[in-house]
Amino acid sequence: MKVRVRFFAAPREQIGRGEMELEFPEGTTLSQLRAFLLEQYPFLRDVALQFAVNAVYAREDIPLHDGDEIACIPPVGGG
Amino acid sequence: MADIYRVTRDVLSVDEIVAGVTDAAVGAVVTFVGVVRGTSEGRQVRYLEYEAYPEMAERTLAQIGKEIRAHWPDILHVTIVHRVGRLEIGETAVVIALAAAHRPGVFDALRFAIDRLKEIVPIWKKEVWIDGEEWRSER
Numbered sequence: 001m002k003v004r005v006r007f008f009a010a011p012r013e014q015i016g017r018g019e020m021e022l023e024f025p026e027g028t029t030l031s032q033l034r035a036f037l038l039e040q041y042p043f044l045r046d047v048a049l050q051f052a053v054n055a056v057y058a059r060e061d062i063p064l065h066d067g068d069e070i071a072c073i074p075p076v077g078g079g
Numbered sequence: 080m081a082d083i084y085r086v087t088r089d090v091l092s093v094d095e096i097v098a099g100v101t102d103a104a105v106g107a108v109v110t111f112v113g114v115v116r117g118t119s120e121g122r123q124v125r126y127l128e129y130e131a132y133p134e135m136a137e138r139t140l141a142q143i144g145k146e147i148r149a150h151w152p153d154i155l156h157v158t159i160v161h162r163v164g165r166l167e168i169g170e171t172a173v174v175i176a177l178a179a180a181h182r183p184g185v186f187d188a189l190r191f192a193i194d195r196l197k198e199i200v201p202i203w204k205k206e207v208w209i210d211g212e213e214w215r216s217e218r
Contacts, residue, residue, distance in 0.1 A: 009130055009203035010214040052201070055135035071132055071201070075216035078129070078136075078161055078202030079113045079173050079193060 001026055001066035009074050014043055031061040033070060047074050083158040084140035086133045091162050091171040100156040100178040107182040109189045113173035115166045125207045129163040129172060132201040139200045143192055151188040153179050161202055
């Protein structure tokens with residue numbers, strides 16, 4: 001299955017792009033995707049990252065599906 | 080009139096937003112206007128760069144509106160608009176406008192709205208100084 005991963009703010013700048021498409025086996029979960037990203041981009045370990053799946057905060061580990069959009073959300077700073 | 084929850088690159092007009100939440104049933108409008116400050120912890124700020132995850136930001140703004148309505152059912156109209164892109168010192172970054180028939184509750188609701196916005200809405204702010212830059216969060 002293919003998922004789209006989006007990056008914002010400091011992680012986007014450090015990774016050098018705002019989004020990427022990644023392919024994983026069916027049944028891959030959010031925590032597995034997270035582990036993959038932390039391995040690819042070790043600097044993310046120092047960021048208090050939250051994740052959103054299809055534009056909704058994902059507070060727990062959930063299975064991902066083909067076509068999902070996963071956003072890496074560093075600490076927000078609006079206002 | 081429908082509530083408005085929007086992320087935009089356009090300049091914000093407080094007058095227009097207040098007019099947009101005002102009708103014959105409204106007797107009190109409270110607004111929070113967030114403005115770009117020229118200093119940050121002793122540093123001189125040149126400008127700010129705001130970035131959003133727009134679809135999710137508008138969705139979480141709408142969630143805040145829902146929470147406001149659950150806690151303060153007397154609120155008649157809600158508008159929350161956040162600007163993104165490059166903002167100069169003195170420009171308006173965010174406007175929250177709440178309208179009700181009478182004033183009780185509206186100040187608490189306004190405080191809740193801006194605190195919640197800073198907590199959950201996926202918008203980020205980069206301060207650009209004379210001698211550097213940094214993405215900032217209060218969290």
